[in-house]
Amino acid sequence: xxxxxxxxxxxxxxxxxxxxxxxxxxxxxxxxxxxxxxxxxxxxxxxxxxxxxxxxxxxxxxxxxxxxxxxxxxxxxxxxxxxxxxxxxxxxxxxxxxxxxxxxxxxxxxxxxxxxxxxxxxxxxxxxxxxxxxxxxxxxxxxxxxxxxxxxxxxxxxxxxxxxxxxxxxxxxxxxxxxxxxxxxxxxxxxxxxxxxxxxxxxxxxxxxxxxxxxxxxxxxxxxxxxxxxxxxxxxxxxxxxxxxxxxxxxxxxxxxxxxxxxxxxxxxxxxxxxxxxxxxxxxxxxxxxxxxxxxxx
Numbered sequence: 001x002x003x004x005x006x007x008x009x010x011x012x013x014x015x016x017x018x019x020x021x022x023x024x025x026x027x028x029x030x031x032x033x034x035x036x037x038x039x040x041x042x043x044x045x046x047x048x049x050x051x052x053x054x055x056x057x058x059x060x061x062x063x064x065x066x067x068x069x070x071x072x073x074x075x076x077x078x079x080x081x082x083x084x085x086x087x088x089x090x091x092x093x094x095x096x097x098x099x100x101x102x103x104x105x106x107x108x109x110x111x112x113x114x115x116x117x118x119x120x121x122x123x124x125x126x127x128x129x130x131x132x133x134x135x136x137x138x139x140x141x142x143x144x145x146x147x148x149x150x151x152x153x154x155x156x157x158x159x160x161x162x163x164x165x166x167x168x169x170x171x172x173x174x175x176x177x178x179x180x181x182x183x184x185x186x187x188x189x190x191x192x193x194x195x196x197x198x199x200x201x202x203x204x205x206x207x208x209x210x211x212x213x214x215x216x217x218x219x220x221x222x223x224x225x226x227x228x229x230x231x232x233x234x235x236x237x238x239x240x241x242x243x244x245x246x247x248x249x250x251x252x253x254x255x256x257x258x259x260x261x262x263x264x265x266x267x268x269x270x271x272x273x274x275x276x277x278x279x280x281x282x283x284x285x286x287x288x289x290x291x292x293x294x295x296x297x298x
Contacts, residue, residue, distance in 0.1 A: 036061070038297035042145055049141035055134055057141075058118045065104075075286060077279035082271045090263030091213040091270075093220055097249075097256035150297050164296040165243035169206075172288050173241060176205040176281065185277040192273035198266075209281055212270040216263045223249035 043059035050057035073081035089095035092103065100108040126134055142160035146152050154163050176182050182205040190203035200211070218235070224247030225233050231247055238244050271278070292298075 035294045035297065038150065038294070041149055042142075042297050045145035045149060046138075046141045049145055050137060053137045053141070055137055056122055057138070058122070060117050060119060062117065075282060077277075077282040079271065079275050079278070082278065083268065086264060086267040086271055088264075090260055090267040091216055093213060093216040094251075094256045094260040094263050097251040098253045098260050100253070146297060150295070152296070160296075162243060164292070164298055166241045167296065168289050168292040169241040169243065171292050172285055173206045175288055176209075176284060179205065179284070182277075182281055182284070185280055189274045189277045193269065196269050196273070198269070205277075205281055208274070208277065209285065212266055215266070216259070217244070217246055219259065220249065221246045223251070 039061045040059070043061055047057045047059045070081055070084075074085055089099070089103070096103045096105045123131055123134055139159055140156060143154045143156050146160055147154055154160060186205040186208040187203050189208050190200045194200055200208075202208075202211075221235055221244070225231050225235070227249050228247060235244065
C-alpha cells in the first residue's frame with residue numbers, strides 16, 4: 001500500500017512541493033529562479049548528509065508542470081475555467097484514481113522517466129528495517145540541511161514538509177481570515193451552500209476555500225485506512241494549520257467513479273456559490289504561499 005501526504009488547501013503539501021495533481025482550487029505558485037536554486041542546493045546537501053549516514057541518495061528536483069492559460073485562469077478564480085475543470089475532476093481528489101496518469105497519481109508510473117524520483121527505486125530495494133532507517137535518516141537530513149542553508153529553526157522529529165505546510169497554512173489563515181472583504185464574500189458563499197443543503201461548520205474564508213476538498217479527502221483517507229492493517233481506522237483530530245496525513249487507497253478507475261460523481265456535484269455547487277469569492281481569494285492565497293515556499297526552499 002502507498003502512504004501519501006496531501007496538503008490541504010488544496011493540498012497544502014502539493015501546493016508546497018509542486019508535485020502531483022493538486023486540487024484545482026489550490027493556488028499553486030510557480031517557483032522563482034531563487035526558489036529553484038534553493039531546491040537544488042538543498043537536494044545536494046541532503047545527498048551529502050545521507051552519504052555520511054551510510055545511505056545512497058540522488059539529488060532530485062521534481063520537474064515543474066507546464067503552466068497553461070486555462071490553469072492560470074483557474075488560479076485567478078475565473079468561474080468558467082473552474083467550472084470546466086470541476087465538471088470532469090471535481091475537487092481533484094477521486095479524479096486521481098479515475099485519471100491517474102493525467103492527475104499525476106504517485107501510485108502510477110508516469111510516461112516520462114524524468115518525472116520519477118530515482119530514490120523511490122532505492123527505497124523499494126530495502127528491507128523493512130532498512131527502509132525505516134532510511135526514512136529516519138532522510139527526515140533528519142532534510143531538517144538539518146534546511147536549517148543550515150536557509151537559516152530556519154525546524155525541529156527534528158517532525159517532517160520538514162509538514163513543518164513547511166504548517167507555516168504556509170498559518171500564514172494563509174491569519175491573513176485571509178482577517179480580510180473584511182473576504183470575510184463578507186465567504187459568508188455569502190456559506191449562505192448559498194446552506195441553501196443547497198450543505199452543512200457549514202466554519203464560514204471563515206480559508207475554511208470555505210478548503211471545505212469541499214477536505215470532505216472528499218477524508219473519504220479517501222477512510223478508504224485507505226480500511227485497506228491497511230497497521231494504521232488506526234479513524235484519523236486523529238487535526239490540529240490547527242497542520243496538514244493531515246492521508247492514507248491513499250488502492251482503487252481502480254471503475255471503483256473510484258461513483259465517488260468522483262458525488263464529488264463533481266459537490267464541486268459544481270461549491271464553485272457556483274463561490275463565484276464571487278474565488279476571484280478575490282485565490283490570488284491572495286497564491287501570493288502568500290509563494291512567499292512561504294521561497295522561505296522554505298520548496
